Structures are given as C-alpha cells and as structure tokens.
Amino acid sequence: DIQMTQSPSSVSASVGDRVTITCRASQGISSWLAWYQQKPGKAPKLLIYAASSLQSGVPSRFSGSGSGTDFTLTISSLQPEDFATYYCQQANTLITFGGGTKVEIK
Amino acid sequence: QVTLKESGPVLVKPTETLTLTCTVSGFSLSNARMGVSWIRQPPGKALEWLAHIFSNDEKSYSTSLKSRLTISKDTSKSQVVLTMTNMDPVDTATYYCARIAAAGDWFDPWGQGTLVTVSS
Numbered sequence A: 001d002i003q004m005t006q007s008p009s010s011v012s013a014s015v016g017d018r019v020t021i022t023c024r025a026s027q028g029i030s031s032w033l034a035w036y037q038q039k040p041g042k043a044p045k046l047l048i049y050a051a052s053s054l055q056s057g058v059p060s061r062f063s064g065s066g067s068g069t070d071f072t073l074t075i076s077s078l079q080p081e082d083f084a085t086y087y088c089q090q091a092n093t094l095i096t097f098g099g100g101t102k103v104e105i106k
Numbered sequence B: 001q002v003t004l005k006e007s008g009p010v011l012v013k014p015t016e017t018l019t020l021t022c023t024v025s026g027f028s029l030s031n032a033r034m035g036v037s038w039i040r041q042p043p044g045k046a047l048e049w050l051a052h053i054f055s056n057d058e059k060s061y062s063t064s065l066k067s068r069l070t071i072s073k074d075t076s077k078s079q080v081v082l083t084m085t086n087m088d089p090v091d092t093a094t095y096y097c098a099r100i101a102a103a104g105d106w107f108d109p110w111g112q113g114t115l116v117t118v119s120s
Helices: none
Strands: A004-007 A010-013 A019-025 A033-038 A045-049 A062-067 A070-075 A085-090 A101-105 B003-007 B018-025 B035-041 B048-054 B059-061 B069-074 B079-084 B093-100 B107-110 B114-118
Touching: A004 A085, A010 A019, A019 A033, A019 A085, A019 A101, A033 A062, A045 A062, A045 B107, A070 A085, B003 B093, B003 B107, B018 B035, B018 B093, B018 B114, B035 B079, B035 B107, B048 B069, B048 B079, B048 B093, B059 B069, B079 B093
Parallel strands: A010 A101
Antiparallel strands: A004 A019, A019 A070, A033 A045, A033 A085, A062 A070, A085 A101, B003 B018, B018 B079, B035 B048, B035 B093, B048 B059, B069 B079, B093 B107, B093 B114
C-alpha cells in the first residue's frame, strides 16, 4: 500500500501568516493527490484535487503543488476560518490519507 | 443539490456485524462513472478509506480490511450499503460516505457521518 506522510503534524500560526503543509508519498503517484479541510465535528471538505486544481467555491488563498512523491498545500494569508485540520489523500492506487496537520491559533 | 446521509446502529457489540446505509440524492448511482466511498475516522485520529463502488458495480476494498467488508448498491433506492463483520472496539469511529468525483477518486461531497461505538 502507498503510505502518505504529512508534516508538520501541527502548526501554530497567526492570522495573515503564510502556511505550508507538505505531504510525501511512499512511491510516485503522479498528480493523483487531493487536499481536504476538516473542522471539529464536521465532515472533510475538498479543497484541491489533481495536486493543484482548486475546487469550485474554495478561496484562492489555497493552492496546491507537486507531483510524483512530494506535494504541498499553501495558505497564502491565513484567515480565522482556516484554523482546522488538513489531510492529503492519494488516489493513484486504491486510496490512502495522510495523518493530518492541525493548524492552530498562535 | 447533491447530498449523502449515513444511517445505521450507534452501538454494536464485539463480534457482531455492522451494516451501514448511505442514502444519496441529487445524483443517480446509475450515471456513468458515478461512485460512492465509505471512509471512517476513529475519535481524534486520521481518516481511513474503507471501500468504494461505482455505477458499473466495480468495487474496491482497503487491503487491511478486505476480508471483513462488503459493499453493495441498490440503484432503485439510491442507497449504498457497507457491511463490516466481526466488529471490535478498535472499530469505534465516525463512518462517512462520500461521492467520488467523475474525473478522479476524490471525495465531494461527504455525508455528515455517523458515530458507531463498539462495546459490550
């Protein structure tokens, strides 16, 4: 199975900060990667698919990049509503999620 | 508007079989390349994909749980059913169903989830 490793597991940041989360696949997955945002008690929400495509309705401060084994999710200017946990997911071979990155208020 | 809603027992005993139903609206399970997945999340932990089924009845299962899972669909009822045998307390989790995007195996939208507790 393909393993997905996210880092960091948590990050403390302030409103307005640029935040970058990384996700590494244990083998190449081309661009078969998605990013989700999950708030406490809620279902995950799709942010980015195909590594860099922004899902409809998602603010443009969210962006994704990468291919092969290394991927990043960037929030260009953190907003109060962005404090949440973020997960990557590979779809190259079956489905695997990363362990999550919690973005907390500094 | 596309929606999915999970239903099933909130409490099951160890060794019992869990049956969960996902009822969808706003799309048809018979549409080309349409699919639904089940994903779970133990309290405070990460997401874990379980299984998915497509309109052509193609099915896939998590490697680690394959022997315990069965996924099926009833297109006429707009329902996808997941059964998991031999439940254990470690299977305590919120179980979600989600629609699979046509262009790739991404999930959007998700149901609200249903918490299943395994305890005697």
